[in-house]
Amino acid sequence: MITKNSVALAADATLRARGLRLTRQRRIILEVVRATDAHPTAAFVYRRVRRRLPRVSLATVYRNLRTLAAEGFVAERADPSGARFDGNTAPHDHFTCVACGRIYDVPPRADRAVRARVATRTGFEVLNHRTEFYGRCVACRRHGRRSPVKGQRRS
Amino acid sequence: MITKNSVALAADATLRARGLRLTRQRRIILEVVRATDAHPTAAFVYRRVRRRLPRVSLATVYRNLRTLAAEGFVAERADPSGARFDGNTAPHDHFTCVACGRIYDVPPRADRAVRARVATRTGFEVLNHRTEFYGRCVACRRHGRRSPVKGQRRS
DNA sequence: CAGCTTGTTGATAATGATTACTAAAAACAG
């Protein structure tokens, strides 16, 4: 089972091997990102971390999200209004609801062939790929929402 | 055949139907985006448009790229360092070279089943989907480039 | 332990992309 603690231990070992340290801030930032499936922005992570470390700096959050992403402990994705982070580093796809803006995880497709096809067609070396779906989630379909809700805070 | 002029005519008609106009600026911005497959940034479009309209404003470029995207004449995609635009509005996928940063078009997969699978699994209404591939393009493989080249201008 | 080196933090300034604002120009309708 993946526990908070086993994650921290693994992170600690990996970071040490690079001459980096798993500081209190870094550990809590990692825990916050892994504890939600909301694909949070840096600002969201900042707000959450502040509950446990009231004196943390926004720069520290950004700095560590970058570090953790570079070391593979979180994934980073580009969003029209900025970066979002994902504590789920297992391969999976995403569904973005065009009405409420929420991003849902979607189980990945069995896709060995997809990369191979692109590789042979282009001659490129395909290291990775990801599919993004867009549409309306169940809740928004039920409520008949069609367009982005204005004024809602980005999570 | 799709000519510059037929595009302009179609754009003009669509825009008029919305009470908008195909101004000189708007038309040239559209032409610039459609004339390249470099998935340009707003700054790139601005530089190109300025060759033909030296007094154009950067704000005008942004404003019109947004308008043209909203009307479906160009596609917009989020990139880690900002928005990129695509004059190719036919369905297709993208390959991003992690070494040189270039974004290549990839022919789309026959994919009726992909959306259906997600729809039945989630209950969501899937309107669209897009696959992003990451790897090294032929040129970068040949030159043995592995990491992003620093200091190059985003196109 | 004291001293040295290096990594890290919080605070804040700086940057870069994008958007908002506004007065003037252009496009159109009658």
Added chain:
DNA sequence: CTGTTTTTAGTAATCATTATCAACAAGCTG
């Protein structure tokens, strides 16, 4: 023309992100 609406250029403002830096902490080394 004349009035109305849209659009523009120029610029200020905003927002996310990054850089800078002095103070601090952790890990050696002797």
